[in-house]
Amino acid sequence: MRPYDEALAQLLNDVGSVATASNATESVSLLDAVSRVLAEDICSPNNVPPKDNSAMDGYALRLNEANEQGQWQVVATRLAGDASALTVGPGEAVRIMTGAEVPDGADTVIMQEEIIRDGDSISLASEQGVSAHKVAENIRPVGNDIKEGRVIVAKGTRIDASHLGLIASVGINTVSVYRRPVVAVISTGDELIEPGQPLPAGSIYNSNRYFLLPMLEKLGCEIIDYGTLKDDQALFERVFKEASEKADFVITTGGVSVGDADYVKPVLDALGNIDFWKVAIKPGKPFACGRLSKDDTQKAGYLLGLPGNPVSAIVTFMLLARPAIQQFSGQAAEPLAFLPGRVTQDVRKRPGRMDFQRAHYVMGEDGRLKVTPFNSQSSGVLSSIAESNCFMVLDREQGSLEAGAKVKILPFREWL
Numbered sequence: 001m002r003p004y005d006e007a008l009a010q011l012l013n014d015v016g017s018v019a020t021a022s023n024a025t026e027s028v029s030l031l032d033a034v035s036r037v038l039a040e041d042i043c044s045p046n047n048v049p050p051k052d053n054s055a056m057d058g059y060a061l062r063l064n065e066a067n068e069q070g071q072w073q074v075v076a077t078r079l080a081g082d083a084s085a086l087t088v089g090p091g092e093a094v095r096i097m098t099g100a101e102v103p104d105g106a107d108t109v110i111m112q113e114e115i116i117r118d119g120d121s122i123s124l125a126s127e128q129g130v131s132a133h134k135v136a137e138n139i140r141p142v143g144n145d146i147k148e149g150r151v152i153v154a155k156g157t158r159i160d161a162s163h164l165g166l167i168a169s170v171g172i173n174t175v176s177v178y179r180r181p182v183v184a185v186i187s188t189g190d191e192l193i194e195p196g197q198p199l200p201a202g203s204i205y206n207s208n209r210y211f212l213l214p215m216l217e218k219l220g221c222e223i224i225d226y227g228t229l230k231d232d233q234a235l236f237e238r239v240f241k242e243a244s245e246k247a248d249f250v251i252t253t254g255g256v257s258v259g260d261a262d263y264v265k266p267v268l269d270a271l272g273n274i275d276f277w278k279v280a281i282k283p284g285k286p287f288a289c290g291r292l293s294k295d296d297t298q299k300a301g302y303l304l305g306l307p308g309n310p311v312s313a314i315v316t317f318m319l320l321a322r323p324a325i326q327q328f329s330g331q332a333a334e335p336l337a338f339l340p341g342r343v344t345q346d347v348r349k350r351p352g353r354m355d356f357q358r359a360h361y362v363m364g365e366d367g368r369l370k371v372t373p374f375n376s377q378s379s380g381v382l383s384s385i386a387e388s389n390c391f392m393v394l395d396r397e398q399g400s401l402e403a404g405a406k407v408k409i410l411p412f413r414e415w416l
């Protein structure tokens with residue numbers, strides 16, 4: 001059994017990345033770019049905001065040159081979108097709206113709640129007069145958000161809604177992204193039935209397919225869904241081969257253990273090579289992987305054989321398949337971000353496997369995170385994932401723990 005870190009390092013080394021391949025990029029319009037990985041640094045061609053503008057509805061004036069009476073004459077009105085030439089002289093003010101360009105000469109915008117207006121004459125409402133205000137207040141300076149030429153989103157970033165907004169804010173509507181990884185998904189097992197069908201004796205509903213497809217979607221993958229295969233070695237061989245010729249990754253669930261109908265490994269061995277089998281993690285130990293071709297020069301899909309138990313399948317997807325697909329997609333490495341916490345109850349654990357217990361974490365009254373493991377840690381209990389918000393991660397050589405012990409928290413809901 002490989003320790004988790006070694007298994008992941010080997011997997012990442014074996015799968016490579018489209019970022020090093022030629023012809024692996026395409027140009028897409030902004031709204032089609034969400035969930036894709038950027039193949040270029042996005043540099044801003046201009047300043048945001050492009051000119052000094054007002055943060056408030058109020059009056060633009062020269063606070064530095066306030067007269068003794070602290071009074072100004074309103075000489076014009078400035079709306080957002082109006083860029084006509086306009087200069088404010090000493091003793092003059094311009095009625096200005098939020099977002100409008102600050103007229104030349106003005107050094108400050110006073111918000112209207114802090115102004116007393118009498119006809120076209122304004123004065124400061126505060127008894128402290130000018131000293132209640134600061135020069136430049138309520139002015140958003142040119143380039144305050146983004147300076148011209150700055151990299152606003154780096155190559156290797158998986159684009160989310162905030163990146164789309166930021167890229168739009170500098171006026172760019174097309175970006176270069178890496179091609180999508182093609183992923184074939186295969187459920188295996190004689191006992192599996194699709195939801196919506198009556199359940200014959202001895203059968204169970206296929207749940208793995210229903211969390212894998214949306215998680216792959218979220219990773220920007222192009223999916224080939226092979227549904228469910230009966231446990232038949234010749235059938236596996238034929239379908240795995242076909243899938244590997246079309247897909248970058250072939251993800252299977254089930255059939256990787258030591259049972260009489262566990263054909264995934266023998267088929268991987270026959271078509272290609274097993275990179276490794278078994279990782280020292282709980283759940284998910286029998287994870288298997290390798291390339292589905294013996295010919296190194298041929299492009300062929302890489303098999304990620306997830307264990308059949310639903311929790312083992314989702315955990316190995318999150319911890320092994322997901323980083324492999326992210327790296328292959330050209331995404332910059334994203335190491336697991338643990339949070340420090342304390343466990344609320346005694347925990348039993350035997351040394352030997354790194355344990356990813358499903359758990360719920362909250363902020364305690366002392367401001368520290370406290371984490372409570374789900375009451376069943378069985379790898380068949382999928383509600384342990386649906387009702388948890390993190391893994392409580394216990395190192396491989398760790399033994400049992402007492403309530404109050406320090407543990408690592410790994411939030412996972414954003415991956416789902």
Ligand SMILES: Nc1nc2c(c(=O)[nH]1)N[C@H]1C(S)=C(S)[C@@H](COP(=O)(O)OP(=O)(O)OC[C@H]3O[C@@H](n4cnc5c(N)ncnc54)[C@H](O)[C@@H]3O)O[C@H]1N2
Nearest residue numbers: 187189205206207208254255256257262285307308309312
């Ligand atoms: N003698 C041993 N037996 C087992 C070992 C072992 O080391 N020695 N390891 C156990 C562990 S740990 C796991 S995990 C499982 C993995 O088994 P397989 O990958 O071969 O999976 P299957 O036997 O095909 O299925 C296991 C379990 O999961 C259910 N299943 C499968 N696919 C789905 C699906 N798509 N949706 C819902 N449920 C699914 C299946 O019905 C079984 O109950 O092996 C242990 N055994």
Ligand code: MOO
Nearest residue numbers: 283284285312379
């Ligand atoms: O690894 Mo199995 O996934 O312990 O149930």
